[in-house]
Amino acid sequence: MTNFIDNVLGTPARDTREGKKGNLLFGVTVFLLSESMVFVSFFLTYIILRLSTKQWLPSGVLGPQLSITIIINTIVLLSSSLVIYLAERAIKKYKLVRFRLLWLTTSVMGTYFLVGTFKEWQGLDFGLSTGLVGATFYLFTGFHALHIIVGIFLQMLMLVRSFVRGNYNRGHYGVISVSLFWHFVDGIWIILFSLLYLWQAKH
C-alpha cells in the first residue's frame, strides 16, 4: 500500500519499465473501483426492489435457497483467492513451476465455481422473467459469472506468457493485476451471496 501511494504522489519513474508497469497497476485499480459501481447499482436495485415491491416471489416459487452445493461453491471460490495470493508470492521469488501450479489451481477452482453456478441455474424452479426474483437473481449471478469467465481467460493468458523466456524476469505486474481482479470478483461474490442467499426475508 505504501508503494502504491508513493507511486501516485511521489515522483513517478515515468519512462522506465517500472514506471510503465506502475501505471498499469494504477490503471487496473482505478478501473476496478469504477467497475465496482456497476455492481453497486445492482446491489442497490436489489435492496430497493426487495424492500418495496409486493411481487417479489410469485406464489408457489421458493426463490434461491442456500444449499450445500452453493456453500461448497462459495468456499472453493473464496479459497481460490488464497491460492492466487500464494501464486503471486511464488512469482515474486521467481519460482516459475510453483507459480504455474498454483495459478492453474486457481483457474480450476474458478471453473468449478462456474460449473456449479450453471448446474444450480438448471435446477431452479423459476426463470428469468419470473417476478423480480428471477430478474435480479439471473442477471446478477450471470454478470458475476461473466467476470469469472474474464478472470479465467486472463489467467490463461498470464500462464501462457510465463512460458515465454524472460517474460517474468523483471516484473510480474500482469500477474498482480489479474490477481487483483480475482480478489475483486471474490469480494463481489461475498456481497452477492449475502444478498441472494443469506437475506431470507419473510414474504
Added chain:
Amino acid sequence: MTHSSATNLKESQIKQQAWKRYFTFNTDHKVIGIQYLVTTFIFFLIAGILSMILRGELITPPSDLVDRSLYNGLFTLHGTVMIFLWIIPSLVGLANYLIPLMIGAKDMAFPKLNAIAFWLIPIGGILLLSSFLLPSGSAQAGWWSYPPVSIQNPTGYPINGQTIWLLSIIVLGISSIMGGVNFLTTILRMRAPGMHFFRMPIFVWTVLSAQLLQLFCLPALTGAAIMLLFDLSFGTNFFNPTSGGDPVLYQHLFWFYSHPAVYVMVLPAFGVFSEVIPAFTRNPLFGYKSVAVASFGISLVSIFVWVHHMFASGTPSWMRILFMFSTMLVAIPTGVKVFAWTATVWRSKLHLDTPMLFALGGVVMFIIGGITGVMLGAVAFDLHVNNTYFVVGHFHYVVYNTITMALFAAIYFWFPKMTGRMYHEGWGKIHFWLTFIGANLTFFPMLPVGLQGMVRRISSYDPQYAGWNILASLGAFLLGMATLPFMANLVVSCLIGIQAPNNPWYATGLEWATTSPPPTENFETIPTVTLAPYSYGLPQYSTVDTTDEEAIKRHGN
C-alpha cells in the same frame, strides 16, 4: 548541406504521409485527439441537421412536416447524439490532444487503450444512427429513455430502435471508462518534474475532476442500461410497474450519472475559459488556487444533486428540500470561477481575437444558463415550469451556448498548435457573431415561451406560442448557417494558412513551449517546470517583441 537536405527530404515525406495517419489505428495522442475532434464534429453536424428539422416542424403550430413518431425519433437522437457523441467525446478529444502536452508527458499512459476508446466512438455512433433504417424506426423515448415508455415494443420486432439505443450507450460508456482510466493515470503519474498539483493548468484540473466523475458515476448508467435492455429484450421486470418493478428507480440510476455528466461536459469548458481568458488579457488568472479547488468542489457537490431532475416524480418533500439546497450549493464553486474570470478581465489589456470572443461570449451566456439553473433548483419554480420549454432553454444555454462556444474557442486557440498554420481571423469573427446572434435568437425565446406554459417534446402547439417559435426557428437556421464559415475557414487554413509560430499568443502553457505542430515525442527533452501557471507579466511571455513584427501587428502593441 547534405545533412540539411536529407532532413528536408525526410520532412517532406512525413508531410506527404501525414494526412493518412488520421485514418489509421494510431496510438499518438495528438492524432487520436484530432480524430476525436473531427469525428465528433461530423456527429455535431448530423445532430444539428436533426435539430433544424425539429425547428422546421415547430415553425408552424400544427404538426405538418414530419409525423409524430418520426418527431419523437428526431428529438431522441438529437439529444443522444449531441450529448454522447459531440459534447462529451469532443472534450475528451481536446483533452487527449492537450493533457500530455500540458503536463509535459510524451504520450498518454495507455496509448493502445486510448486508440481503442476512440474507435468505439464511430462504432457506437454509426450503430445509433443506423436505427433510423429499422422498420420500427429509431428510439423514441427521449435521450433519458424513461421506462415504462422505453420498454414498450408495440411493433413487436425483436430488435427495435430502443435496443440499438441501449447497445450504443453501453458501447460509448465503455469507451468513456477507458478514457477515464487513461486520463486519471496520465495526470496523476506522468507529470513532468516540477509539475506539482498547484502548477497544473486549470484545464488539467478540470479534466481530472470531470474524469473522476465519469469513473464514479458512469457505471451506474451502464448498470441501468443493462437492466433496461433485459427488460426490453428478455422479459425481466426491473422497471416494469405492472409486474412489481420500479420505474422511478431507473430515474435515480439514470440521473445519478446524467446529472454529473453535465459537469463532465461543462468542467473542461470552464478549463478552456481559464486558459483563453488569461492569454488574451495578459493577466494571471485571478485566484488560481481557488479556481483549481472549485473544480473539485463542483464535481463533489454534483454527485449529490441528481434528485432535482425528479422533483415532479413523486419525490417526498423532505428529499426535495435536501436536493434543492445541494443543487443551489453548486452555484458557490461555479460563482468562484465566474468571478475569477471577471477579475482577470478587469483592468486588463483586452485582445479580442476569435478565441477570446468565443470565451467571453461563452461566459456571458453561462451566466444566463447558470441563473436559470438556480431558478430551476427551487422546488416551487421547478414544479411550475416542469416539462416546459423553460427547461429546454436553460440547458441549451449551458450545453450549446456555454460548452459548444468553449469548444469553438478551444479549436481556434489551439488550431495553430495542432496544424502549424494560422486560421483566418476575419472569418473567425464572422463565425463568432453569427453563432452568438443565432444562439441567442434560438434559445432565448424558449425561456419566455416556457414560462407561458408551452410544453416540450410535442410537434404541434397552441397558436398563441407561434411568435416566439418563429423567432427560435429562424435563429436555429442562422445557427446552422454559422457553421459554414467555420468549416470553410478551418479547411482552407489547414491547407494554405500562413505558418504559425510556436507560440502565437505568447501564452504560458507547456504546450506552447514545443513546436507547432509538436513532434511525435512532444518535447525534445522533457521540460522541468519551475514557474506557477499563468505567470503573464514575465518578460518571456510579453507580447512586446521587437524582433517579431508580425506579432506586433497582430496584437496591436
